[in-house]
Amino acid sequence: MPIITYRQALNDTLGEELARDPNVLLMGEEIGKFEGSYKITEGLLAEFGPKRVVDTPIAEEGFVGLATGAAMLGLRPVVEIMTINFILVAIDQVVNHASKIHYMFGGQVRVPLVIRTPSGGIGQLAATHSQSFENWFAYCPGLKVVAPSTPYDAKGLLRAAIRDDDPVIFIESLPLYDTKGEVPENDDYVLPIGKADVKREGTDVTVVAYSRMTVVAMQVAQQLEKEGISVEVVDLRSLRPLDRPTIVESVKKTGRAVIIEEDWRSYGIGAEIAATIQEEAFDYLDAPVLRVAGLEVPLPYAQEMSRAAKPSAQDLVDAIHKVMRGSR
């Protein structure tokens, strides 16, 4: 099976979907001539032309709303928001409009819209360019939110998102773009939205993660195997709907759970998962559920502080040791 990057998987999928359905079009800032800030749309303007690959002015509220309205009339826009930080100026269109139009109007109209955007941080992008807001959208009924961690998942979930008739927020990650993985050729597989994936089976502790933190969790799981700790990694893939049964089933098996997320702890995805485990698997727990997350500050620029504010693989190792303590 060919090994390609996460970026390539996205680029291939966008091209294939443009070729498959004439109502699919891409929109966003700098996605055409500039070929995307992170080159996800490289070559697509040349191949499909300006009708299908549309460079927008810097007007997120305007073009996200425009894409939503176009979706109401049957187009299937795939919007790129350069980073998730910039979606805040479009949030009215996403939360008050795209997410509600199907339900609020009694099912008379659909909004087949995808918004792709990288979340989280890399390097020293500092306070306004390093945030994770996927939980804001996962909070909102009517939206679907997915966050693939591998090239294989990126392809299968992007296909699912584009072919889905509801608005889907598709969460990417800058550090993941260059990661590699196996992706089958000539295989039109689609991954289900609303289903988690057990990326690694284990018996001692469940680590719940998504997007880039799944990669961290997989590395840690491999490392701890040498110590004799068997880690099961549940990759959420989908944040709304959240596949609670898979999480709960795993925790019932292992009796311990650690959740790792890239950003602020309070009111985060981890809080939702911890609450779910407490509600549905309390009697199976051998240790308190722990959350690994970042420091709750506007991310400082200075390299030392910036690094310290983000969760590390070692934090996850420490948390796993903590939940294992006393029961072994």
Added chain:
Amino acid sequence: MAKRDQDGASAVAKNGARSFAKEDQEQLRHYYYQMVLLRRFEERTSEMYTKAKIGGYCHLNIGEEATIVGLMAALKPEDYIYTNYREHGYIIARGTDPGPVMAELFGRETGVSGGRGGSMHLFDGSRNFMGGYAIVGGQVPLAVGAAYALKYQGKPGVVLCQLGDATTNIGAWYESLNLAKLWQLPVLFFIVNNGFGMGTSVAEGSSEPDLYKKGASFRIHGERVDGTDPLAVRDAVARLRERAEKEHEPAILDVVSFRFRGHSVIDPDRYRDPEWVKANRATHDPIPHFANALLEQKIVDEDWIKEVADRVEREVQAAIDFADQSPPPKMEDMYRYMYATEVPNTLSAAEQELFETRLKGGR
């Protein structure tokens, strides 16, 4: 407040003495009937609100009947319409039966949005009435997107984006104007300028009180029309609509009328001088004005005017009866329109438990 120029001082153009010679008389009678229907529908809506048949926020079109009827007379079936939350009259004048509209206000399953939307979120997909939107400015990018889809798919028609005067102060409007002109989209921005955004007058909220000029820096043509004259509105819309469809030229129409009452049915309107409001109602009421013109030119007689009133009375009562006799949405349909594409795991165990309690009548 920004300094106003001479041009901005004129409020509403005077209703000109218009000759009906070239008009289809049946059409004129229909416009009058529609205006009376909208007026009476809103009066009874207000009454139903005070009887607690209608909840939430409720905004009336009283005083705007000529604006609405003139607009709808110019639009074609293939056109799409996006409005704000003051939209009861728009959906009725577009052709939707008043019964399902009143049923929506009552929150019934037979309502135009299945009882899920209410007064501010009316929708009729079968007539391309693409919704009332209750976040100020929210409908504007959506409408531009609909126009984008029409152009993309090479379909005929235009998109009519209705908005209030105060919406011309929000960012979404400016981003939308830029996109509409940048991409040459078939969209008309129809400003219902009733003089007030809640309690704030146009001049108190907009540095450019001549709202039709607000597209100037986007190279979008704008003009002002007397919103109390249905034929003036119709003709202006028809002309700009044609241009939008054929040449993909967006335009702004500043349609001036007078808001007869408070912002919503629960607004006592304390911020406006009652004498001034009274005087303006008298000079800006489109219905008696149009009736007089029809009578003077012998297109109708007094008996006909009375017949219309009786007919409308019966029709609005029938709408109320329909709403009253309609059932509320079924509780088991709570999640029915949640997603268009079904996906697993949409309900947590805790939510499932709560929902089952509700289904059993638990509160």
